[in-house]
Amino acid sequence: MTLTAQLRIEIQRTVAASLAEDVGTGDLTAQLIPAATQARGRVVTREDAVVCGTAWFDATFAALSPVASVLWHVRDGERVEAGQPLCDIDADARTLLTAERTALNFLQLLSGTATVTRRFVDAVAGTNAKIVDTRKTLPGLRLAQKYAVATGGGTNHRIGLYDGILIKENHIIAAGGIRQVVEQARAIAPSNVFIEVEVETLAQLREALDAGVAMVLLDNMSLEDMREAVGINAGRAELEASGGVNLERVRAIAETGVDRISIGSLTKDVHALDLSLRHIEE
Numbered sequence: 001m002t003l004t005a006q007l008r009i010e011i012q013r014t015v016a017a018s019l020a021e022d023v024g025t026g027d028l029t030a031q032l033i034p035a036a037t038q039a040r041g042r043v044v045t046r047e048d049a050v051v052c053g054t055a056w057f058d059a060t061f062a063a064l065s066p067v068a069s070v071l072w073h074v075r076d077g078e079r080v081e082a083g084q085p086l087c088d089i090d091a092d093a094r095t096l097l098t099a100e101r102t103a104l105n106f107l108q109l110l111s112g113t114a115t116v117t118r119r120f121v122d123a124v125a126g127t128n129a130k131i132v133d134t135r136k137t138l139p140g141l142r143l144a145q146k147y148a149v150a151t152g153g154g155t156n157h158r159i160g161l162y163d164g165i166l167i168k169e170n171h172i173i174a175a176g177g178i179r180q181v182v183e184q185a186r187a188i189a190p191s192n193v194f195i196e197v198e199v200e201t202l203a204q205l206r207e208a209l210d211a212g213v214a215m216v217l218l219d220n221m222s223l224e225d226m227r228e229a230v231g232i233n234a235g236r237a238e239l240e241a242s243g244g245v246n247l248e249r250v251r252a253i254a255e256t257g258v259d260r261i262s263i264g265s266l267t268k269d270v271h272a273l274d275l276s277l278r279h280i281e282e
Contacts, residue, residue, distance in 0.1 A: 117152025
């Protein structure tokens with residue numbers, strides 16, 4: 001996935017915030033090391049994974065030392081095996097020690113997100129279903145985690161409340177019905193904003209289709225109901241399945257014929273990749 005200008009700005013923001021909370025007024029322990037001491041480090045993965053977060057790692061070292069050098073042996077999106085070296089770092093020892101935790105935090109988190117996404121993508125391979133993320137992201141790291149999902153082969157849903165309209169049960173009740181709320185949404189939505197309606201029953205699906213909705217979320221439906229929904233839909237709208245999705249069940253969901261499967265756990269229940277930064281003797 002390409003790093004957009006917006007994402008590059010976000011990288012600088014999140015790295016600065018993370019260093020500020022970790023380093024504060026200064027790394028007291030690093031001051032035990034003479035300022036002129038040089039060091040080399042190597043990051044090794046302890047488990048199979050999909051790499052993601054190299055730009056955040058680089059930015060962390062660059063923020064502390066303009067002469068620090070990171071040589072990557074892999075790129076974002078590549079699969080790696082346990083024991084494989086990911087990169088080598090040359091910097092003064094103080095910079096290496098101070099940057100280590102923050103740099104690894106980003107690399108571990110984003111690689112973990114990319115890795116679990118790839119597992120879901122692989123699980124539905126050969127079907128038409130896309131694996132889609134949600135807004136259930138870690139506060140302050142939404143763009144980073146969305147990038148990680150895309151790096152793992154997933155598809156980004158809306159970034160926030162401003163770039164898509166997802167009409168849920170309470171919106172429908174407050175507006176007086178599906179047709180009414182869809183009409184209101186069309187009246188305010190810019191041309192580049194999608195409108196999606198969440199339904200819980202096949203009757204509601206029919207209402208949404210009659211209202212001309214182009215995207216419908218099937219909320220916590222059984223496999224049988226999802227298959228029937230695909231038949232009722234007959235290609236009129238894009239159907240998204242959501243709720244209760246896990247690796248054991250995702251293939252069966254995809255085989256019902258839905259177009260998208262949204263999974264909050266991709267970004268909410270994060271397993272950080274197990275990495276080690278080893279200091280190498282010159």
